[in-house]
Amino acid sequence: MTDAVIDYAAVFQVLPGMVALLTPELVYADANEAYLLSAGRTREQVIGRYLFDVFPDNPDDPGASGMRNLSASLLRVVATGERDAMALQRYDVQSTERPGEWEERYWSPVNAPLFGPDGSVALVVHRVEEVTQLIKARDSSDSSRTPVLEAELYTRARELQEVNERLRQAHAREREVALALQKAMLPAPADVGHHRAAVRYRPAVGTLNVCGDWYDLVDLPGDRIGVSVGDVVGHGLHAAGVMGLLRSALSAASRVADGPAKALDVLGLYARSVDGAESTTAVEISIDWDSHTLAYSSAGHPPAALLHAYGGVEFLDRATDPPLGARPEHVPRPQAATAFAEGDTLVLYTDGLIERRGEDIDAGLARLARSLTRHRAADLEPLADALLFDLLPPQGATDDTALVIVRL
Template identity: 75%
Template sequence: MNDTAIDYAGVFQALPGMVALLTPDLRYADANEEFLRVAGRTREQMIGRHLFDVFPDNPNDPTATGMRNLEASLNRVIATGKRDTMALQRYDVACPDRPGEWEERYWSPVNAPVFDTDGKVVLLVHRVEDVTELIRARGNPGGRTRVLEAELYTRARELQELNERLRQAHAREREVALALQEAMLSARRQVGHHRTAVRYRPAVGALNVCGDWYDVVDLVGGNRIGVSVGDVVGHGLAAAGVMGQLRSALTAVSRVAAGPAEALNVLGRYAHVVDGAESATVVATFIDFDHRTITYSSAGHPPPVLVHADGRVEFLDQATDPPLDARLAPVPRPQAVTTYTDGATLALYTDGLVERRREDIDTGLARLADSLRRHCTQDPEFLADAVLLELLPPGGATDDTALVIVRL
């Protein structure tokens, strides 16, 4: 299959998430079917019109800031040429069939640039997740679980259709898989003022991509972020597709879950309906910067490493459970809490960083702890590069590697 054989316009319209294209002067150039459906608008009501003529701030709410925040994010993308992930936004929408009425809505937007051959930003990709029902159900534990499961089951079916389409691109599997991995895993990530560094290194070999992933997300309420890494069994396009489904699901769940154990409980149920997600491993941490605590839960994943400010190394291994979908019936997962002081460093990673053939994994974990301890005073970006340089084989590893460093 070559480029001309793929109907990219059709793929855009069939994407299961809400995606729109904006011109640099913030006018709608296109919107996929899911965007139109969830927004309750027709193409005629959107295409060619200014973003904020279609979706203005609620004039009845003097505290409304959604328009101003979105405009600032889009202008940052134009100015820097870099992707911008926004915090959860309340952005009320006017009811098209009930003039004067506004519906309370919550959105999780991501904005990214599209360049021409000269490197100029010519379009903006505006991807949005509507998490209104998740937010509304947050105060009702039973309702929250039902809403999350219904939302995730629906997403599973939709994303499985996209994954099946991608499987058909056999001749370009390596290129498509790696492009998919790189698109979902941004090269750098900053959350608020917190210093983080993220890295992904694909495996050497014919497919050159597996199912490792990471995510760093702002959490609702307080000065908190969620940091997670995961690993899907398998290689190539199928693993990359499953990775994308699990990562997207955990991102959505983490924003409203009471803790990482609850997030992994729901993710485990979601994994049960995703082909290829069985035995995937993941560790999730919720970092509370106000109280200086790390709450964590692991589904069969290597333990995060916490290097305290005094150089003491702590492996976060007190809440370890089997991988996703490993049990016949779901059982609540454990979680644990540890404390830290300013200047500590947290590292999350996948097994490609520490596992080597014919070598006990404890040897790799000790090697990682030693590298982190020796470089822990360095900036997270330098520290991440130093760890990869010291732990990965010179010719590249046979398994891909994800790494997240957070300065606490």
């Protein structure tokens, strides 16, 4: 049997476990038969409705926390794109046969993201296993132990929730410190010499994949400047520290090396002594206004884009080599050059701008080219804002994005 003849909608409905599909706004998009049967709801009572309108907390239980805990888990999945397994939850359900009466129920939920074509979370898969009978059967085996077992159950659940909250707060503090460190190390937005540039940095949403991106602009002898962007694998304080070391090293190398390829050669040799620098990507471009030439070299980085004044977009992809540390032995990196005309625009960026999960990079490059062509008449600052608006997911990207635009 091939994928083409499998009726996945039918498979979804007959899955033996309870599964519902929720939009990022926590509205039911679908639910299988097992879910509806166990929840005691019809399809018409569920589909298209907000989750917590269908299943609110028990108003007679002031300690009810199921709605708050489930909401936090689902929104965390939407924000981070990561699977989230919840601790055992008591979540009472109102009886459909006896309105106003609430049935004591226990659930073991797991929430996972389903990504859309643009790489953002399109749906949340909400899988639930009901363990009410298991809990009650265990309790009934020794009725004298029932209050104790229930107390133990709630104690363990609260302990897990407290641990999760402390971890979340610790990640949030680390993210804030790392972002502050990164901001201090990156150059302030400014033109280079008498040439105009616009820069942007957007951190990833949530606590993951932040603080490894950098950009740099340096004056070079003659009427030249060097522009670079890079992306360190990893996140948090360590990635921010590695980023600072590599950015400073490339900035110094670009001032003395004979061209971008030699500068990346020096950076690659230096990166071997920096823990966490392996697999870093970077691109270095030297802009020479006297010869109207761009010389460039890339270490595994997405290609810079040259927006011509007439509207065409050229990707600088003729001097691409593996990322830093990808080869066991040192091999000189390639370098290429291309001409530019007055009024052209050079755009460098990191992969957060174009890459989406489950999508070929060519689709992201095509989006970038269309956006550049559409906004080619815009000035630099509006152009930078327009690119971010067009290309980043509305709810925020799951990876850092650095962007540098230079008017040639």
